[in-house]
Every structure is written in C-alpha cells, then in structure tokens.
C-alpha cells in the first residue's frame with residue numbers, strides 16, 4: 001500500500017471512530033437528560049443535522065441556554081451586568097422600574113412590534129427579579145400556602161428564570177391570559193422572535209411548574225429553532241439536553 005492509500009485508510013478508520021464516539025455520547029446524553037423516546041428516535045435518525053443545530057446553540061451567550069429549574073440553580077447570587085430599564089415602545093409596561101438584559105429588551109421590542117402590526121398590544125408585567133426579591137416572594141408563599149404549594153407556583157431563590165434578566169411575564173399573570181388576544185398571538189408567534197414558553201400546559205412533572213401561559217424566556221432564535229425542530233417546542237427538554245451535553249465536555 002502506498003503512503004497516500006495508507007493515509008486515506010487511516011482517515012476512514014479515524015472518522016468511523018469519531019462517529020462512534022459521538023454516537024455513544026449522544027446516547028448517554030439522551031438518557032441522562034431523560035429525553036422521551038419519540039424525540040430521541042427522530043434525533044438519532046438525523047444525527048448529523050441535529051449535531052449541526054446543537055453546535056450553533058453552543059456558541060454565543062451561555063446564559064441563553066442556561067438550565068435554571070428546581071434542581072439547577074444559577075451561580076451564587078448571579079446578577080446580569082447589562083440590565084436596561086424597560087420604557088415601553090411597541091409594548092406597554094405595568095409599572096416603572098422593570099429591567100431586562102439588553103438583548104432581551106431589544107428582542108421584546110421586536111416581538112411587540114410584530115404583535116402591534118397584527119393589532120395586538122403586549123403588556124410586560126414582570127421582568128428581571130434579583131435574588132433578594134425571590135427570597136422574599138418564596139418565603140411569603142411558604143408562609144401563606146406551605147412548602148409544597150409554594151414550590152409549585154414559585155422558585156427557590158437562585159432557581160428562578162427571572163433572575164437571568166431574560167424573562168417577561170405578560171398581561172394579567174393569571175390563567176385568563178391564555179384566552180386573550182395577546183395570549184393567543186404570543187403562543188403562536190413567540191418562537192419566531194427567539195422567545196420560548198417555559199412552562200407549557202400538561203408538563204408540570206417535566207418543568208416542575210404548573211402551566212404559566214404568561215411566562216416567556218428569551219433564548220434567541222437559534223435555540224427556539226432547536227427547541228421547535230427537535231424537542232416538540234418543549235424548552236425544558238432542550239435545555240436539559242444541552243446541560244447534560246456540556247457536562248460531558
């Protein structure tokens with residue numbers, strides 16, 4: 001065998017090995033992240049396209065994909081350093097003194113402008129909440145409704161997506177929001193603008209929270225595409241997958 005042939009044979013063996021290692025990692029992560037079989041099957045069947053989409057999501061601002069839930073908290077007393085005050089625009093605000101990270105504030109305006117073009121006005125009712133705020137809310141809920149119910153409706157300090165500065169609660173912050181024009185519009189259109197419903201109906205045992213039709217997290221368009229394409233629109237599955245994948249590295 002001449003040198004060139006040896007080299008190309010070696011490359012073929014190496015790429016086969018790489019592929020096998022990657023396939024094994026994928027299986028391990030699908031299991032660790034508890035991805036339901038119907039999604040795992042589709043992911044396996046088009047592994048290369050999935051990997052390409054995943055790589056896109058792994059670049060850029062890590063907090064867009066940061067898993068924050070009952071089991072996974074933010075870094076101790078995390079506070080974003082690029083908060084800006086919301087001043088309204090294409091959307092209205094419930095009150096002054098609400099903040100979001102710059103990227104989310106820009107994306108909110110973009111979302112709201114599209115809503116407005118369709119004759120729908122979005123109202124931002126709650127946005128960034130610092131650790132100390134969550135500490136007070138959670139303590140009050142525990143006092144008023146007991147530990148178990150408090151955990152269904154609110155997060156322990158350090159475990160709220162609101163602390164990311166990337167989340168908006170819209171409208172009335174009640175179940176009635178789902179049936180308003182704004183609630184219906186945003187459900188259909190949010191992901192085109194990089195916003196994702198965090199706690200969908202029927203997924204309480206996956207997300208840990210009862211349905212919150214008003215709570216949207218800005219994750220960016222690459223990630224909403226990834227969530228919609230591979231995980232049936234369920235943010236929690238995609239973020240669990242990415243979390244486990246990054247643990248492997």
Ligand SMILES: [Zn+2]
Pocket residue numbers: 162167168169214215216
């Ligand atoms: Zn919320």
